[in-house]
Structures are given as C-alpha cells and as structure tokens.
Amino acid sequence: MGRSACANCPMGGDCTWACCPNCGYALAPGRKGPSAVAKNLAELRPGDSAEILDLDSSGGAKRGKVSGGTAGAERINAAISLGLVPGVRVQMVRRHPTVLVKAGLRSLALDEALARIIILRGEPPAKTG
Amino acid sequence: MAYEAVYLVGRANTGKSALFGRLSGQYVNVSNFPGTTVEVARARWKTGGREIELVDTPGLGSLLTQTEEEAVTRRLIFSERPGVVIHVVDAKNLEAHLPVTFQLAEAGLPVVLAVNMIDEARSLGLEVDDSALENLLGVPVVLTSGTANIGINALEKAVAERLLPRPEAGLQYPNRVEEAVKAVEALLPDGLMMGRRALSILLLEGDAESLDLLEKADSTVASSVRLERAALERDLRRPPALSFAVYRYRRASAIAREVVRLSAPIKRGFRDRLGDLLSHPVWGTVAAVGVLYFGLYLAVGKIGAGIIVDYLDHQVFGRWVNPAVAAVSDRWIPWMAIRELVAGEYGVVTLGLRYAVALILPLVTMYFFLFALIEDSGYLPRMAMLLDSGFKRIGLSGRAVIPVVLGFGCDTMATMVTRTLATRRERLIATLLLALAIPCSAQLGVILGVLNGHPGALAVWAVVLTLSFVATGFLGAQLMPGESAIFFMEIPPMRLPSAENVWWKTWGRVSWYMREILPLFLLVSVLIWAGKLTGVLAWTVDLLKTPLSWLNLPPQTAPIFLFGFFRRDYGAAGLYDLSAHNLLSITQISTSVVALTLFLPCVAQFMMMVREHGYRAAVYIAGLVGIVAFGAGFAVSRILPLMGADSW
Numbered sequence: 001m002g003r004s005a006c007a008n009c010p011m012g013g014d015c016t017w018a019c020c021p022n023c024g025y026a027l028a029p030g031r032k033g034p035s036a037v038a039k040n041l042a043e044l045r046p047g048d049s050a051e052i053l054d055l056d057s058s059g060g061a062k063r064g065k066v067s068g069g070t071a072g073a074e075r076i077n078a079a080i081s082l083g084l085v086p087g088v089r090v091q092m093v094r095r096h097p098t099v100l101v102k103a104g105l106r107s108l109a110l111d112e113a114l115a116r117i118i119i120l121r122g123e124p125p126a127k128t129g
Numbered sequence: 130m131a132y133e134a135v136y137l138v139g140r141a142n143t144g145k146s147a148l149f150g151r152l153s154g155q156y157v158n159v160s161n162f163p164g165t166t167v168e169v170a171r172a173r174w175k176t177g178g179r180e181i182e183l184v185d186t187p188g189l190g191s192l193l194t195q196t197e198e199e200a201v202t203r204r205l206i207f208s209e210r211p212g213v214v215i216h217v218v219d220a221k222n223l224e225a226h227l228p229v230t231f232q233l234a235e236a237g238l239p240v241v242l243a244v245n246m247i248d249e250a251r252s253l254g255l256e257v258d259d260s261a262l263e264n265l266l267g268v269p270v271v272l273t274s275g276t277a278n279i280g281i282n283a284l285e286k287a288v289a290e291r292l293l294p295r296p297e298a299g300l301q302y303p304n305r306v307e308e309a310v311k312a313v314e315a316l317l318p319d320g321l322m323m324g325r326r327a328l329s330i331l332l333l334e335g336d337a338e339s340l341d342l343l344e345k346a347d348s349t350v351a352s353s354v355r356l357e358r359a360a361l362e363r364d365l366r367r368p369p370a371l372s373f374a375v376y377r378y379r380r381a382s383a384i385a386r387e388v389v390r391l392s393a394p395i396k397r398g399f400r401d402r403l404g405d406l407l408s409h410p411v412w413g414t415v416a417a418v419g420v421l422y423f424g425l426y427l428a429v430g431k432i433g434a435g436i437i438v439d440y441l442d443h444q445v446f447g448r449w450v451n452p453a454v455a456a457v458s459d460r461w462i463p464w465m466a467i468r469e470l471v472a473g474e475y476g477v478v479t480l481g482l483r484y485a486v487a488l489i490l491p492l493v494t495m496y497f498f499l500f501a502l503i504e505d506s507g508y509l510p511r512m513a514m515l516l517d518s519g520f521k522r523i524g525l526s527g528r529a530v531i532p533v534v535l536g537f538g539c540d541t542m543a544t545m546v547t548r549t550l551a552t553r554r555e556r557l558i559a560t561l562l563l564a565l566a567i568p569c570s571a572q573l574g575v576i577l578g579v580l581n582g583h584p585g586a587l588a589v590w591a592v593v594l595t596l597s598f599v600a601t602g603f604l605g606a607q608l609m610p611g612e613s614a615i616f617f618m619e620i621p622p623m624r625l626p627s628a629e630n631v632w633w634k635t636w637g638r639v640s641w642y643m644r645e646i647l648p649l650f651l652l653v654s655v656l657i658w659a660g661k662l663t664g665v666l667a668w669t670v671d672l673l674k675t676p677l678s679w680l681n682l683p684p685q686t687a688p689i690f691l692f693g694f695f696r697r698d699y700g701a702a703g704l705y706d707l708s709a710h711n712l713l714s715i716t717q718i719s720t721s722v723v724a725l726t727l728f729l730p731c732v733a734q735f736m737m738m739v740r741e742h743g744y745r746a747a748v749y750i751a752g753l754v755g756i757v758a759f760g761a762g763f764a765v766s767r768i769l770p771l772m773g774a775d776s777w
Contacts, residue, residue: 083228
C-alpha cells in the first residue's frame with residue numbers, strides 16, 4: 001500500500017497501520033507477527049530503552065484481585081493519563097520499589113501492575129523465522 | 130458571546146498556580162504535587178478594560194478524567210460561566226501536554242496556550258518557536274514563566290483578544306474514526322454545555338460520567354451511542370480511548386519536533402543527582418526518616434510546642450492577657466455567668482482564644498511551613514514512589530502520601546484532600562486511617578509535651594500507633610470490596626524552594642485553617658460553659674466513669690475524652706495538667722495518651738467525613754475507630770503493668 005493516504009492524517013505517515021487510499025479506512029496492526037516480539041514494561045531492564053507498541057486491554061489479569069474488565073480500562077486510562085501511549089520511547093531507570101521510567105525529559109513512576117499492561121516493541125529476531 | 134471568566138487549566142507541575150498569582154496579584158495554595166490545591170482559587174482580575182473572574186483549577190491530565198479532582202475541573206470549565214481557557218503547559222515537555230490542548234479546542238473552548246516554565250527550558254538549552262507553534266495549532270501561544278515573571282503582559286493581551294469570538298482549532302482523525310464521531314454527534318440533543326464534537330469523542334472514549342448523564346437524559350440515544358462505540362472498537366481492534374490518545378500524541382510529537390530547538394546538549398546538575406538520590410530505595414528512606422525526625426519531632430515537638438508555645442502561653446497570655454481580661458471582666462461584667470464565659474476556667478478568652486493563638490497557631494504554622502518547603506522542593510512525589518509498595522498492602526497507593534502527610538498538620542484538611550485518590554475504596558481507607566491513627570500537629574504538640582519526661586511511654590505510644598495504623602489498614606483492605614489502587618505519578622525535577630512560594634503556600638493553608646477550624650474552638654468554649662451551667666457536663670463525665678474504670682483510669686480523666694472529641698488538644702492539655710501534678714502512673718499516662726490519640730475524629734474532621742462520604746460511612750468509621758481506641762487502651766492498661774511499667 002502506498003503512502004498517498006498519509007498526507008491528511010494526523011499520524012503523519014509515521015505508523016504501521018494499513019490505510020485504504022480510497023476511503024481512508026484504517027486498520028491497526030494485529031498483535032502477532034515478527035515485529036511484535038512483545039515484552040512488557042515490567043520486563044525491561046534498567047538502562048534499556050524501547051518503544052511502546054500497545055496497551056493490553058485485558059488489564060494484565062493474570063493474578064491478584066483484578067477483574068479484567070473495568071480494571072483493564074482503568075489501567076489503560078492511567079497509562080494514557082501519564083502519556084505512555086504507543087509510539088512513545090521510554091527508558092527504564094529502576095524497577096523496585098516502584099517502576100521508574102524516563103520518557104523525553106519526564107520521569108514517570110508507576111506500579112508493576114500498570115507496567116505489565118504496557119507492551120513494548122521488541123527488536124526483530126536475528127534469524128528469519 | 131460575552132465571556133465572564135478565565136480558567137487556568139493544565140496538569141500539576143506546570144506552574145499554573147504561580148501564573149495565577151502573577152496575573153491576579155494573589156497567591157493561593159501554590160502546588161507542584163497532584164492534589165494539594167485544596168480548594169478552587171478565584172480572584173477578580175482586571176484585564177482588557179473589564180473585570181472578570183480568574184479561576185485556578187485542580188490539575189487536569191486529560192478530559193477523560195481519572196480522579197474526582199479532574200472531574201471537578203471538567204465540570205467547572207463546562208458548566209460554570211463560559212470563559213476563556215488558558216492552557217498552561219510545561220515548555221520542556223510539549224508533546225506530553227499538547228494532547229489536552231487538542232481536547233480543549235475540540236470542545237469548542239476558546240484557548241490561549243501558555244507555554245510556561247520557559248526559564249527552566251532555556252536553562253536546559255531548549256527554545257520554543259512560539260509563532261510556528263501558533264501556526265500549527267491555530268490557537269494563540271505565549272511563552273511564559275510565573276516564577277521568573279516572563280510573558281505576563283503578553284499573556285494578558287492574548288487573553289483580552291481571545292475574549293472575542295474566533296474559529297476553533299482541533300484535530301482531524303482518520304476517516305473511520307471521523308465517521309463514528311459524526312454519527313454520534315448526529316444523535317446528540319441540542320443545548321449541550323460542551324461542544325458536540327468533544328462530547329461525541331468523550332462518549333466514544335467511554336467516559337463514564339458522560340455516558341451516565343446521557344443514559345438518564347435519553348436511554349435510546351445512549352444505546353445507539355454504545356453500539357457505535359462497540360463497532361468502532363471492533364474495527365480499530367483496540368479501545369477507542371487508546372486510539373484517540375495515540376492520534377493526539379503523534380500529532381503533538383510532530384508539532385513539538387518542529388517548534389522546539391535544542392541549542393546545547395542537556396547537562397545534568399546537582400539537583401538531578403539529588404533527585405535520583407532521594408528516589409533511591411535506601412537513601413530515600415534514610416532521607417524520609419531524617420525528615421520525619423527533624424520535621425515532626427524536633428521542629429513541631431520541641432521548637433514549636435516547647436519554645437514558642439511556652440512563650441506565648443506563659444508570657445503573653447499568662448502574665449498579660451489573662452489577668453488583664455480577668456480584671457476587666459471583674460470590673461465591668463456584673464453577671465457571674467458571663468464572667469465565667471469570658472474569663473473563667475474555660476472562658477472564651479482565657480481558654481478558647483489562648484489556645485487558638487498561643488497553642489494552635491504556632492504549631493500549625495510551623496507544620497505547614499515545613500510541609501511547604503518539602504512540597505516546593507519536589508520531594509513529596511519521591512516519597513510517594515518509595516511508599517507505594519508498602520501502602521499497597523494497606524489498600525492504598527503511593528498517592529495517599531499526600532493526605533497522610535498533610536494529616537499530621539490537620540486531619541480535617543487531609544480528609545478533604547483524599548479527593549485526589551482515584552478509587553472510592555482508597556478514599557475510604559485513607560479517611561479511616563486519618564480518623565484513627567494520624568495525630569494532627571495540634572494534638573502532636575501537646576502530646577509530645579505530656580510525654581516529655583517519659584521516654585518509655587513515648588515509645589509505647591509510637592509503637593501502638595504504628596501497629597494500629599498498619600493493622601487497621603491491612604484489615605480494611607482485606608474487608609473492603611473494590612479495585613486495588615493503581616499508582617502512577619509524574620516525578621518533577623527537584624527545585625530549590627522559592628521563598629515566595631513557600632510563604633504563600635503556608636499562608637494559604639494557615640488562613641484556611643483559621644477560618645474553618647477556629648470558630649469551632651470558640652464554639653466549644655461556649656458549649657463547655659453551657660454544659661457546666663446546666664449540669665450536662667457533670668452528667669456526661671459521670672457516664673464516662675465506668676468505661677474509664679475498665680481502662681484503670683480515674684474519673685478525673687473523663688473531661689479529657691469528652692473535650693477530646695471537640696478539640697483533641699483540649700483533651701490532651703487536661704492530661705498535661707494531671708500528669709504534671711503526678712496524679713497518674715506511667716501506665717495510666719500511656720493508656721490515656723494511646724486512647725486519646727486513637728479516639729474518635731474531632732468534630733471538624735467528622736463533619737468533613739460526612740461531607741466527603743455521607744453520614745453512614747462517617748458513622749461506621751467513627752464507630753470502628755472508637756472500638757479500636759478502647760481496645761488498644763485496654764491492651765495497654767493490662768500489658769504495661771506486667772512489664773513493670775510503673776517502675777520506669
């Protein structure tokens with residue numbers, strides 16, 4: 001697909017979405033695929049940086065009293081409120097006692113549960129798969 | 130449309146309140162931590178040849194609100210008088226703030242963008258091209274600094290011009306999204322307070338408050354809106370709120386990249402290193418303990434309570450004011466009862482006013498001064514970060530640091546500030562803990578005075594208090610249903626507290642305190658006087674004798690608890706007298722101090738609890754607190770003698 005539909009789009013051509021040049025209908029990328037060797041922010045090592053790929057809307061409901069539905073939406077809203085949205089590049093400063101990251105010139109603190117829903121774009125694998 | 134108000138809107142940490150001060154000539158509660166703007170500050174502002182109202186709002190991170198405070202801000206700018214919005218943003222982090230500018234513009238609000246803290250950005254080597262930004266955004270842009278007094282006149286001019294109507298700026302979203310926005314717009318009724326487009330977007334983003342309002346207004350429309358939203362989510366394959374956030378962020382980044390220039394590489398200074406140190410789990414904790422010791426114990430306890438209170442109480446009141454008032458009242462007031470009221474043992478002047486001026490005012494001012502220093506330096510968010518994992522176990526998040534620490538100054542104020550917490554569960558647990566185990570500075574000063582000669586009792590008191598705090602919090606968290614707290618917070622750079630800011634923050638809080646709490650003081654004097662006169666006082670004291678005897682406390686301690694409900698420090702002062710005359714054993718002192726501190730919230734705090742959470746919750750909490758206070762007192766009264774306390 002060409003980039004002709006990007007001219008009027010606020011994304012400015014800087015995205016991985018598929019967009020129809022005729023009607024402008026835009027589709028987000030699927031979560032599976034070689035470019036999404038996903039790990040989440042809680043797994044990022046101090047000193048490393050990565051770009052945010054997505055926010056997990058199931059709310060990371062693996063353990064604890066989190067009930068998926070509303071907690072998931074609340075966590076997403078919390079991440080948005082901090083400005084941690086897909087496209088932002090973050091660097092991990094520390095993971096304990098709370099997660100502390102740098103995004104641009106801002107320092108942001110969040111708890112582990114929130115960090116777990118922030119999915120990062122992994123580096124593409126070295127060998128073709 | 131004639132605008133009558135100007136709203137300052139923006140995240141916390143953007144220097145909004147300092148700007149408010151510059152524009153209006155008044156400061157109220159300048160703050161860099163979410164949640165410490167206690168009330169909405171308003172001022173009469175003369176600009177553009179007219180007098181309008183300038184309103185400072187609590188922090189707003191997104192029109193899709195997260196906390197009660199943000200919801201209050203949103204309601205203010207939409208349902209109060211229409212006005213120009215000054216969107217205050219941090220010059221060095223444009224891409225993080227511009228998304229809200231888009232939202233405000235979408236909502237049809239006349240916006241002026243104040244790119245604030247420009248002095249800090251420049252000291253880092255950053256420069257912002259305001260005319261390019263203005264062209265890209267479509268709203269007037271002014272570079273400002275509240276603290277360094279830059280751009281204030283230009284801002285005033287821009288606001289004056291904006292008071293005239295103008296076409297709106299905003300963002301065009303991808304076609305599928307625009308399709309949904311227009312579809313929902315078409316469904317909405319007329320006469321809305323918020324622009325159609327903005328409301329449509331909020332509904333698509335899933336804003337609970339808007340959906341509820343729509344449901345009540347017209348539930349058929351509400352269902353259609355829900356269907357549109359579900360369809361959009363299906364097609365986007367992610368929650369619409371997230372997609373909108375991403376579009377705005379991308380556009381904001383692109384704009385920031387164009388208008389912000391870096392003239393030299395950013396250097397890290399001493400302040401950054403200090404900031405890192407204070408965030409460090411080990412050093413930060415050491416710092417927190419140090420602050421606690423120097424702040425609470427030394428400054429409030431020793432200096433505040435010891436020296437200043439002593440001077441005011443014994444010299445000023447003891448030797449001058451009280452005798453003078455007594456003499457005057459003896460000469461001029463013929464009725465015994467009124468003489469009692471004014472100058473008697475519990476007189477309005479001799480006790481009420483004396484307490485307010487000689488005891489409370491210095492203590493509370495000292496506390497709020499220290500608090501303002503810590504707040505202005507940027508240390509509080511770091512403390513919140515360190516305490517978050519501990520607080521999680523008692524059902525709170527690190528955000529609760531602010532009401533908890535403020536509670537050591539005034540529990541009533543802190544109860545109001547629990548509004549900054551995101552979930553109802555957190556707010557309730559925090560309110561419970563404030564009512565139970567956080568002694569306010571007035572209490573603290575007097576109690577530390579009582580325990581001065583008895584280090585053993587002091588240790589017991591501190592330990593029991595901490596245990597009660599932790600145990601109640603833990604149980605409360607287990608028993609109270611609801612979502613666990615989420616912690617998220619921006620950590621601002623460390624700053625040297627500015628004398629001006631500290632002065633105004635302290636003044637703002639002390640004057641609130643005096644206005645809200647002082648009248649209660651004087652009222653209590655009157656009530657006690659009336660109680661004595663009618664015999665109600667004696668009767669209540671009689672009632673309390675039995676439960677007190679279960680705690681091995683003599684009947685003379687009854688007034689302590691009775692007065693303690695109205696003003697904790699009144700009660701504690703009575704205790705001071707008894708212990709000074711060696712009328713109580715160490716066990717009895719310990720029991721009284723523990724029971725009194727844990728005792729029911731004072732009347733002002735109780736009323737604030739009712740205001741924030743309703744009668745039922747307030748009564749339940751008070752009841753629970755009473756039970757724990759009695760239980761702890763009982764435990765102390767039995768265990769201590771077994772440890773040979775009375776021979777300490």
